[in-house]
Each structure stands twice: as structure tokens, then as C-alpha cells.
Amino acid sequence: MNSINKNDIKVFRTENSKLDQTDFENLAFGQVFSDHMLTCDFKDGIWQKPIIEPYGPISLMPSAKIFHYGQSIFEGMKAYKDKDGKVFLFRPMENVKRLNKSAKRLAIPELPEDFFMEGLKALLEVEKDWIPEKEGSSLYIRPFVFATGEGFHASPANQYKFIIALAPSGAYFAGKVKVLIEEKYSRSANGGVGYAKAGGNYAGQFYPTQLAKDKGYQQVIWTDDTSHEYIEEAGAMNVFVRIKDTLLTSPTSDRILDGVTRKSVLKIAEDEGIKTEVRKVKVSEIVEAAKNGDLKEMFGAGTAAVISPISGFGFRDEDFELPELENSYAMRIKKRIVDIQTNKAEDPFGWRVQV
Template sequence: MATLTKNEIKITTCETSKINSIDFSNLAFGQVFSDHMLTCDFKDGKWQSPEIVPYGPLTLEPSAKIFHYGQSIFEGMKAYKDANDNVFLFRPMDNIKRLNISAKRLAIPELPEAYFMEGLKALLDLDKDWIPTAEGSSLYIRPFIFASGEGFHASPANAYKFIIATAPSGAYFSGKVKVLIEEKYSRSANGGVGFAKAGGNYAGQFYPTQLAKDKGYQQVIWTDDTSHEYIEEAGAMNVFVRINDTLLTSPVSDRILDGITRKSILELAEAEGIKTEVRKVKVSELVEAAKNGSLKEMFGAGTAAVISPISGFGFRGEDFEIPEQDNSFGLQLKERIVAIQTNKTEDPYGWRMKV
């Protein structure tokens, strides 16, 4: 794999920064974009040198395969700034490794890790002022790769674009969500691409999610496509269930994303003395626990929201509420993880990376 240091990256800066036009006190999630982006082309059989250029439009042929065959993958990350203006990433090597796991499954050429990491460092150096500091906010980082090569033939492209764009962002979700346990539509197949952060995994969720919204829910709990007996993910997040004082989550599989927040939560819970079990969780078990009062919490876990608390679920026309907890594991673990991410506490795990 190619090597590179951030100082070797060619930088073309924008003529005027648009930072003063942004209301940092009122940021939505992923709606405004920083001044620059990293771009890197795959062509002639290899990844070319990454460059930093002003954030701006891409030009593609109508026959570019991204428009036709869904050959695209992405990652989600965040950068945080502490009180001393130090910039931090959270477990970035895990994103890089997962991007390449996704790349392999989608027949996209794997990216040299240094191109990603050094490119990102150089980009954050340049757009450091774009990292918001208000509670709950962060610079959302979106690395993605898509097929730019041409042709109306369903086969892998011969050219790709890797881009890192960044967006100063407020919190992803606000408030608790009510979820619907989905028994008809599915997110992923056995032997499919559900474990990858492939674009197509998300588009397929929009319609069932809209149907759930029409019924008064905000999200869908995906179940396995074979039996619909087991819960697998919550919207585009991993899902956790607390029954009495045990925190449960499904094992990762070829259908379930190996979430970085998910595995961080499992480790932190352990350290906090919270009992965890990684095992398949039956819908029937959830319903039973809701009925007998042992279902204490449910939450989604992912980079964007960190933890997204669930207030209740619908199943076969019946609604089950989850009562508010005084000692919420979700809140406790979210505080722990955010404190580590934002350099407000020790990081015994080596997860935080100073840029």
C-alpha cells in the first residue's frame, strides 16, 4: 500500500471562506459544508495522489456507473475540539478498515490507509475553524467512494472517486423515538451487503420507514429477512435492549453492520459494571419483557446520534411503552463516550486520536 504524509498533499484553497455566513448556534445535521474537501481518483488501475480542493460540484458523465449500479460506500465520523482548540477523532482507523471491508464487498478497489488518514488530517488542519464546539455538536466527516467510470454494462467500474467532505453539525436526532418492528420489509439478505456501508442499504430503507412514519412511528426496527423473529438494527443504527439490568445486542453478521459506537458501548458497559450479552434477541422476548415490566430501555447506537433513545415500539398493531428510567444505561454510556470523544476525561482505551 502506498504511503504519504499530510504535508505531501497538494492543497488548492478557496478564494474566500464562507464560514462567516454560517450560523454556528443553529446547526442542523449535515446541511452546510466546510470550505474544502479531499478528493482522490482511482484510474489507470491505481489510486492517484489525494488533493485538497475547494468544496464544490462534481462533474460526471451520465453513464457513470454510480447512477446505474449503486457502486458506492461511505463512512461516518466526527471531529471534536476541546477547550484548548485541540482537535480529536474517535477510532478513525476503524473507519478506514471498515471502508476497505465495504470496498471489497462492493468490488471497489481498496484505498491506501495513508491516503485516507493523512488526507483527513490535512483537511482538518485547513478547516479547523469549521469544527463547532457547542454541546452535542461536532464536525461530521463523510468519507465516500463511488464509481465514476462509464458504461451501461452491469460490471465494476474502471474509475472511482474517493472524497472526504465535512459538515459542522448539531445533534442528529432530538428526543426519543417510537419505533415499529418490521415484519414485511427487510434491510438485508443473508450473503448480501448488509454488513457493508453500501449506499443501496440505505435507499431500500426509505419506503418502509415512510410507511412506519405514516403510522406514527419515527423509525423501523429491522428483523431478519428469513423469519422476522429476531431484531437486527434500528433504522440505520445498531440496536440495544436492556432487560432488567442486562444490556443486549445482536452479534454482527453479514446482515448487520459492525458499528464502532456499538462495540465502544459494549466495552464501556463492561467497564461500568453493566452486564452485557451479545446474542440474538427475539421479538417475542421483547414483547414479553415489555409486558412483564423487565424491558427497561431500548436505544439505537451509531456515529451520527451516538445513542438514540427509544420510547416504545409497535408490533402487530399493539404499542408498547418503555417507561423512563432514573438510571438510564443509554444516557450513562452516551455521556461516557462523548466525554472520551471530546477530551473531557481519560481515554484508557486509546480510542481518541489527537489530530
């Protein structure tokens, strides 16, 4: 059972659609969920047949390992509708492959790629009316896997559940994003799980992020846990820094997520003739550039936020504002990505996948 076609997936339809009660004009991010979800259980050593069923509660024993040992991974994707109502995904196989990279590191059994892709296609057919048409909105797709097997022994579970749930969503950030470059707390260790989309990577960021919020910042830029001299990522996004006319970003590593948007930014920048450098970026270099006027822009890149221009950053009790540029790299690259995603422009890279 390693191959499946979307038409083979059984659909159990809800009799109580929430579609009519949903306000598509005023969507927050990831707060409203569509009518159906794809579910798939791992038991007896294999992934069982996925099904589509009404979105609703899951029943778990208190000894399920998800509650105790953090065995959970996820992905973030989006579906877009063009003006003719055609539905598109953006580089979906990148997410399929990354989910399985995360699975391996978290000792979760890898999922047959078809179960994910064909399952998602089948789900999007059932839920196509949930894809927002308003500019800046999209259907956020959340595939995730967690341990359902039981026991108070710190070892991998023998049962898991894979779910794809859907949330029609507006923008991830409301308003400007100011970031704090963090030197005390860290996101991930050398040889750790930072490159995986593991649940535990996120919970660990909440407290330091709250401290940053209390000081007026929306996000933290993490630095390496050894020296705190180099920037890493922002937790929910990879980070780009433009010094003079060069766009810099940190190389991926076992501490940094290999972001799909990050990769796409680099490719488009190259295509636009923008000079890029993928190398370790020193905090001191950013601060110096901010002081002498060479720091032109900073932005985050991630599926949820797409491209988020950063309006300023804090470092060691100093605050730095970034200029507002007319024709920023961030806006140029964002437009090209969004136009490809929403079928408004040609797709020279073959990134768009019609469902």
C-alpha cells in the first residue's frame, strides 16, 4: 500500500457546512478551519489508507506520546485561486520531501509521498470553495504528524496520525515587523533538530519572543548558540539582509530550516540580476551597516508570511530603523512570487502546480 490515486480516497461528507457562516472578507491567520480534513493512521507497522472526513475532534488516551515526548512535525503550504477559479499549489513536492526529512529526524515513520500529494489534491477538490479569492488571502494548508501510540517510556511511539487541515487565512503579520536580535536565548543546537519542522522548535521560542514583544518587537532573530555572533533565522521565517546592493542570507545547516520561500527568493533574485551571497552573516556587520547607511533592507521569508519587510531591529538596547525604499528588493521579489503563485505571471521555474 505505497501508492494511491486521489480518486481512491473515500470521502465522508459533513452535513453541517460552515462555509456560509465564514466571513471571507475579514480573515485572521489560521483561526477558521474548513469543513473536512484528510486523516491517515500509522499502525501495525504501515501507513493505512487515508480518508477524508469532517473536520472535528480527535480522541486520544492521556498516555499518547504526543503529550509527553514531543513527537510531532508539520508543514505549511498554501492553495491559491486565479481569476478563472483554477486552483494552484506552490512547489508542493518541497513540502512532501521536507516532511519526511523531519519525520526521519524525529523517529517518525516516513509517509508515502502519494498519500500526502494525492490526499491533498483530493481534499482540495472537496474544499475548493474554501479557497479565498481576495488578494492577500489564501487557503493555508497544515499537514502534520503526531504520535498517538501510548506509554510513559521515553522511546518512539508505535502509532501515529497524519492529518491535513485547512484554514482560509489573511495576512500572518498585521502591520510593521520590528525584530530583536537575540543573544541570550537560542533556538537550536548543533546536531539538534533545528532544521526539522518539529513542534518542540516552536514552543521553545515562545518565552523569549514574549520578552521581545514586551519590549515592542514582533519577532526574534536567533543567533548561533555558540558565539551569538551570527544570525540564523527568525523562527517563523528565514532572514534576508540587503547591504548596499547585495542580498545576504545564512546558509542552511542542521540548525536552520531549509525554507521553500527562502529558496524561491534566491532564485528570483538571481533571475532579476540581484547579487546574492549565501554565507554566515555577522550581527556586527549588520549593526555597522545600519550605522553607516549601507543597510538598505531586511526581510523575512516564509510560507505563512511570504515576504515580510522588517522596519527596524533592536540589538543590545540600541534600536535601528530601516529606510523605507521606493523599489525595495522585498517588494519586487514578493510581487514576482505572488504573481507566480496566483497565476498572474509566467512561471519560468515550473513552481506552480495546478490541482
